[in-house]
Amino acid sequence: MNIPENDSDLLTAEVESLRQRLTGTVALPQDAGYKTAEPWNLTAVVNPAAVVLAANSGDVAEAVRFATAHRLKLAVQATGHGGVSLGADVLLVHTGGLSECSVDAAAGTARVGAGVTAQQLIDAATEHGLAPILGSAGTVSVAGFISGGGVGPLVTTFGLSSDYVQALDVVTADGEVRRVSATDHPELFWAFRGGKGTVGIITAIELELVRLETLQGGALYFDGADASVVLRTWAEWSANVPDEVTTSVALVNLPAVPGVPEVLAGRLTVAVRFASTLSQKASELVLAPLRSAGVKPILDSVGTMPYRDIGHIHAEPAMPMPLAQDQRLLTSLPTEAIDAIVQVAGPDSQSPLKVVEIRRLGGALSAPRGEEGAFSNRELPYALTAIGLPGDAVASAISETFAGVSSWSNGASFVNFAVPGDPGGFSSAYDDDTRRKLAQLAERYDPNGILLTAGWLSAD
Secondary structure, eight states: OOOOTTOHHHHHHHHHHHHTTOSSEEEOTTSGGGGGGOOSBTTSOBOOSEEEEOSSHHHHHHHHHHHHHTTOEEEEESSOTTOOOBOTTEEEEEOTTOOOEEEETTTTEEEEETTOBHHHHHHHHHTTTEEOOOOSOTTSBHHHHHHTOOOOTTHHHHOOGGGGEEEEEEEETTSOEEEEESSSSHHHHHHHTTSTTSSEEEEEEEEEOEEOSEEEEEEEEEEGGGHHHHHHHHHHHHTTSOTTEEEEEEEEEEOSOTTSOTTTBTEEEEEEEEEEOSOHHHHHHHHHHHHTSSSOOSEEOOEEEEGGGGGGTTTOOSSOBOOEEEEEEESOOOHHHHHHHHHHHSTTSOOOOSEEEEEEOOGGGGSOSSSOOSOOOTTOOEEEEEEEOSSHHHHHHHHHHHHHTGGGBOSOOOGGGSOTTOHHHHHHTSOHHHHHHHHHHHHHHOTTOOBTGGGGTTOO
């Protein structure tokens, strides 16, 4: 039976029956717990029929069966990153309460629930001199990040984050609780590591850690007026750095707000991000060409840092805010591409964009470590990402930025960086074979078509 939007008495009765079967709870729009549905990206309008606040895998399975029985779509979130607009035809499963976080120092592994954030795991692991290979934002859930593969600030050194997963506890869209690994349900092990929720919901992850206590990291900030020189120099320099160095360069326009250094506030700057597992001396030698490129940094924060502070390199926003973003993967980065980017986002452009980043890929990302997951475009050398505050001007600026480099782009993005909620961008994140295999698994494990993201696989 489909729950009518305008029949609140019927909806309340059905949800009350579900509530009795949960260890956690379920919230309707009038309930306090409903506010957990608020996304990190405040542009998403999230008004689901109800929110299931799951306490364990059994609760998630109950939610899946409820959505199936009432012909509702099913969405999931923990921290709200990557949140998309949801209407009254959607049941939202909130996994933020799945907070298990344990580190086996002897084995060099960790087990985390779907609600655990990257920073929580980093803090737990670094107590033992260990490090999880995760992303640049500590507020993102480990499960959400890894479900999209995971391209982090050490990606050329250690590769894709999902390559470190040993096993997952999941609830597939047919309502079954399963443990998946390279030997148990290997087709699901493949799909959940990069498939971004197209066959079910992750409730826990077991992953390998690496021994890493410190790194050489930070950023060199240059005046925006020097954008052309810095980007050209970075492009030539980054093409030849060793795989122990991961780097990106970004045109950054930071507001004058508390927490932003005065020298960076209210102006365009160029940030060269740097993360190295080499020694301090070797890292200094690698950086030397940038520090002597003819333009002087206005701020140099590169130095020895504890791994727990790795998020400082990219300085991601600490609080929810409205954002518009998109990404294109690049097949090469010639001078003409650099000049096109500077023309539309550099000092003379009056661009409304807040960040335009070029990230060097390659290295360890190019080859899977162990069993490959559902992730495409490992072989491409660069990613171009554009971010701004929502509005027509920003949308036009993002489109113009990508149009300028279209000759050197394959038109795709990594799924974690695609426009949130855009079926076309989601689908294009996968090559044809990967998309086809994911769609076949979705049809097998989600015969009723309840998963929101599974329906995006065939989008043009």
